[in-house]
Amino acid sequence: MKCKVQFLLLLLFGVAVHSALAQSSQDPRMKMTTETAPDGHVLFKVENLSAQPITAMVLQVTHSYPTNPGHSGQSLRYFDSLINSDTERDLLRYQTHTFTLPKISGPNVAGVRSDAALRAAIFADGSSYGDPQWVNRLMLGRKAASQSLEEAVKILQAAKASGASRDVLTKQAEDAKSVKAKAARVPEEKMAAGQVYETIAWSLKSDATAGSPSTSLSVTARIDELISRFGRQQQRLLNSKPSPVATSPVGLAAN
């Protein structure tokens, strides 16, 4: 497998490539492989070998630039069936999730070195894989989502009680998103909280501009729909393991 990965990457980039598969701490609950897609993207695949579903993962791809020595950027890729409950489902036994790694090219980023690693995963029983700091970051994202859902419901209830207009409520959601982004200590908090408030703003905008007028909800009806939707998502988060409510921000990584 190691040789295969090296060969594929050598074909892709034409330079020396070092796979660190042998150094990785292989967890018997997961099988990780890489392959190169026809379009040249490297695919990082995680197969769940455990009876426990995987509910969250984070992949970190660190970029080091020869054109800017000492500096590194990073691409973070998330999977979370609780935060992204609209689009992602628990990764069951023998199911595979595929992360696509970025392709970076051009005169100013040439020679970029990328290191990809699955930093953490959370299983449905509350157990985890990976660096505890990264597990904590995933949990901080869930806590931010839970808190934002709770606060968003309060905003929606107040807007309904006061008869707030679509524009006023949209601005409240955008302001709340901005406040959360500024307060976020890690991207996971910013993105998870932002998704909640962006959902409010997008729903109101969609009602105002899209589709048949007879199927667009009134502000009050949309508020009721969002409160119901957020309530269901909040319940799933609160029922999950580990509990996002109990998460404490200890040992945060700087990036």
Place this chain on the structure above:
Amino acid sequence: MLVYFASEARISSVSAGKCDPRDASSVIARFDCGRFEWELVVADEAGDTYDEGAYNQSGMCGGGYTDCSCDLVDAYTLDASKDFVPTDNGDGTWNWYWDLYGYNQATYGGCTSGTCEGTGETETQNPTVAMYQGFDQNEYIGCTY
């Protein structure tokens, strides 16, 4: 598991101000009911690109039913869409992510009033946002400040 890979080296300079990242994504495919698949790409004017790969979002098909007033609601499609959200860190690096806007399947219910209370339907659109998928942090695109 850690995988390391590298791309070909080629270095040149670029003038300041020409490197602000922009959304250079393309549509890979457009499916029924407003579903889009994009190749999400960040680019600057100097020719650097960050190709994040293929991402998709669902739109929705609605209408095609009789409402509570006995009016036929014409069938319609709502497309998925996206926003590129970059942030300048002020040191030659940028953060960015995408908001992918779409819809879950519409939900339908009965009428509680109206002339077609017994036979008409109500339709509720379910807008959704995918944001917690990826985040690029401190990405260098070669600007000289």
